[in-house]
Amino acid sequence: MSTPATSHVDPLFVPIFGESIELLRKVLLTKDAQPFVVAGSGTLGWDMMVNLIERDDEVLVVNTGYFGDHFGECLEVYGAKVTHLRAPIGSRPSLEDLEQVLTGKKYKMVTVTHVDTSTGVLADIKGVAKVVKSISPETIVVVDGVCSVGSEEIRFDEWNIDVVITASQKALGVPPGLGIVVTSQHAMQIFKSRKTPVASYYSNWNKWLPIMNAYEARKPAYFATPAVQLIYALHTSLKQITAQSMDSRFEQHHQVSQKFKNAITELGLKQLAVSDEVAANGMTAIWLPDGVQVSDIVPSLAAKGVQIAGGLHKECAAKYFRIGHMGISVTEPQRGHIDKVIESLATTLKELKSKA
Amino acid sequence: MSTPATSHVDPLFVPIFGESIELLRKVLLTKDAQPFVVAGSGTLGWDMMVNLIERDDEVLVVNTGYFGDHFGECLEVYGAKVTHLRAPIGSRPSLEDLEQVLTGKKYKMVTVTHVDTSTGVLADIKGVAKVVKSISPETIVVVDGVCSVGSEEIRFDEWNIDVVITASQKALGVPPGLGIVVTSQHAMQIFKSRKTPVASYYSNWNKWLPIMNAYEARKPAYFATPAVQLIYALHTSLKQITAQSMDSRFEQHHQVSQKFKNAITELGLKQLAVSDEVAANGMTAIWLPDGVQVSDIVPSLAAKGVQIAGGLHKECAAKYFRIGHMGISVTEPQRGHIDKVIESLATTLKELKSKA
Structure with a gap:
């Protein structure tokens, strides 16, 4: 640009x-x-x-x-x-x-x-x-x-x-x-x-x-x-x-999404999407664990250099957060974006739970 | 940006x-x-x-x-x-x-x-x-x-x-x-x-x-x-x-516009605007001299690093061209934009006339 x-x-x-x-x-x-x-x-x-x-x-x-x-x-x-x-x-x-x-x-x-x-x-x-x-x-x-x-x-x-x-x-x-x-x-x-x-x-x-x-x-x-x-x-x-086939781009996004969703499941977190079939490959919306607020998790991740978003659906906006995993974060794994987000999220949750 | x-x-x-x-x-x-x-x-x-x-x-x-x-x-x-x-x-x-x-x-x-x-x-x-x-x-x-x-x-x-x-x-x-x-x-x-x-x-x-x-x-x-x-x-x-007063910005644009319009008058060119009073301070629309086409003058100036525009008014688009003189070209005279445009225009007209 x-x-x-x-x-x-x-x-x-x-x-x-x-x-x-x-x-x-x-x-x-x-x-x-x-x-x-x-x-x-x-x-x-x-x-x-x-x-x-x-x-x-x-x-x-x-x-x-x-x-x-x-x-x-x-x-x-x-x-x-x-x-x-x-x-x-x-x-x-x-x-x-x-x-x-x-x-x-x-x-x-x-x-x-x-x-x-x-x-x-x-x-x-x-x-x-x-x-x-x-x-x-x-x-x-x-x-x-x-x-x-x-x-x-x-x-x-x-x-x-x-x-x-x-x-x-x-x-x-x-x-x-x-x-x-x-x-x-x-x-x-x-x-x-x-x-x-x-x-x-x-x-x-x-x-x-x-x-x-x-x-x-x-x-x-x-x-x-x-x-x-x-x-x-x-x-x-x-x-x-x-420059690559669209098929391979779709597959890359699917792989990374699976990896990310497995990681948040291991952290004990639950998605808004009720099944794998209905879950997007470019982002994940995640219910907040008990006692954790959007106003805690967003700045804590921001301090680690990770920008996430709060909820948006009018019926439950305060109860969940959203993380994107698309574009160069997926197609250029050497940037380490996905691993950084997973690690930072794990650390943030540990910090917030120890405070609670 | x-x-x-x-x-x-x-x-x-x-x-x-x-x-x-x-x-x-x-x-x-x-x-x-x-x-x-x-x-x-x-x-x-x-x-x-x-x-x-x-x-x-x-x-x-x-x-x-x-x-x-x-x-x-x-x-x-x-x-x-x-x-x-x-x-x-x-x-x-x-x-x-x-x-x-x-x-x-x-x-x-x-x-x-x-x-x-x-x-x-x-x-x-x-x-x-x-x-x-x-x-x-x-x-x-x-x-x-x-x-x-x-x-x-x-x-x-x-x-x-x-x-x-x-x-x-x-x-x-x-x-x-x-x-x-x-x-x-x-x-x-x-x-x-x-x-x-x-x-x-x-x-x-x-x-x-x-x-x-x-x-x-x-x-x-x-x-x-x-x-x-x-x-x-x-x-x-x-x-x-x-960072400066708007008054001084308006005055700068007026001064540069006068300078530019005087220069084109000296080159024997005529504006579309029928009098000083009705002429913009940030741009000038100029009738093409006899025998000169938009398709000659635009690329000739482009080759000198000066980007101008052809006509736009439906009744006479092919008969004139337009030059902007606003913003940093005016407020940062050290860039030499205005002098460069005037010089390039003079050279281009001389070249096109000698060809004709």
Whole structure:
């Protein structure tokens, strides 16, 4: 990212942006889906669903926590009628429940949070897409992959996914500031045949599509100034990610996740995720042991150089904490990140228990 | 910006964001206006006017080019009825014309592009605000300051401005990727008393106001992940800008602009701006001499290490070029930017003429 400030029409920058768009297809294992890379956050990716929603469209949110709730709220702003299919904290709605709901009513869109950052629960997006498409092939399957792209298995074309929303700052390993949306040609057709105008200016794909097409054709274009330095960083990271096969990247994340989860089990800790099957590979949400507070454990680990997060789910935020294990912490084991976190966590728990 | 990746809730980052919000008030010479700093571009600032617009609200755009046209288009997406008060290329609508239009109809909002980047025309925002407020004190005066904040005189409170929209990448001297909006308490009251819900999710101030308030109180909060590294860069730049008085900064930009404009006049070149009074201090738009093309002059200067831009106004884009002179190029004369640009331009013109 430490590149000199250059114009977004600079001949050096244009191919960087263009190639980043192409590389996103490789990361998501898709031939012809359309990437959008826009200055903003992951939340802006939700906002871009305004392009696929018209007033009174029915949407089903396969909900595993905080992010499902808020994605649904976003869609309602744009006129969608949102139904939530929920599950208890730490688990996910079953495919049988999904099938039943889909049989009862026709939905234009089904959304699913791949990894709910608030609980560390992993959705079965392959299964969800299969169920949806078998009952209603035209329904748009939207995956919120903010906390999953780059760390969890996603096979966009093979699994019949229509939209993946993500952001720069998680397993793509880039500082925050880019909202990224990748859209199937099926969804682009639905977008192009909408009957009412898109209810947003900044999120409007009619504005962004010519820009993405231009940069991919190695020509500059202007709607809003792109975040040049962040796109340089994205380009570097996407080159690193695609230097190995995505299969081997998925496997690395799985291995490290298993190692980490075994280690916390040995420390006597319990995950929010109720089983291995529903646990994310890029992060772990962990119940606090009795007598330990978020306000103790976070600073104690920070003092050891380890940054973790408190809880986020509104029903139990004070009762758990979250640790990420993704990106270079996984793919560059020589950094020793994972071992350091495990050791520091063990020491911190010992210290806090001896104080209690 | 080259700070290690930190979380947006990191105790080191929280005061950086909080102080940046406070420093923006100093730059704009306002005591109590409300800044919003959001991952996005300057265009997102336009989008945020959705907070002040309800369906069928009347808006007057004091139009000096490309950016007035598109700002108007953005407001129409959110239901505004937009009237454009236009002027020929290179000039600006007179205050007399403005007065006449305002006397004929009541407008909820008047927008004015402070510096239209497409033409280098400077609006008289002090005069515009004075005319608007004298006829209709409740009308919201919105200044598009993307190409003016940090290089042109703006006295937010004294001049009775309600909204200034800007972005990180111009005279604030930060890489692109932050949309910035500063809003008067008068406009915040109008926002708070609106009758219909805000028609946007990502741009909704009901979401962002608690975040800005929290960070200013040195507490973290979450709606969407902030662009942490860009905010570090913004903080550094705002500290540098406010280390001197804004008056002296305005004067420096005026001096350098005069020097630059005198130099191009001596080279036999003519500005788009029809008089000194309507010419921006942070940039100059210049008609191409006969026989010289944009496609000749841009690469010739690039080869000398000088990056300039072609035309942007749809009616005459191929006939002119634009040169920025703002920020550190002005306040740090030891860099020699301005002299280098003048010399390179003189050499390039000589080369191109000898070829012709």
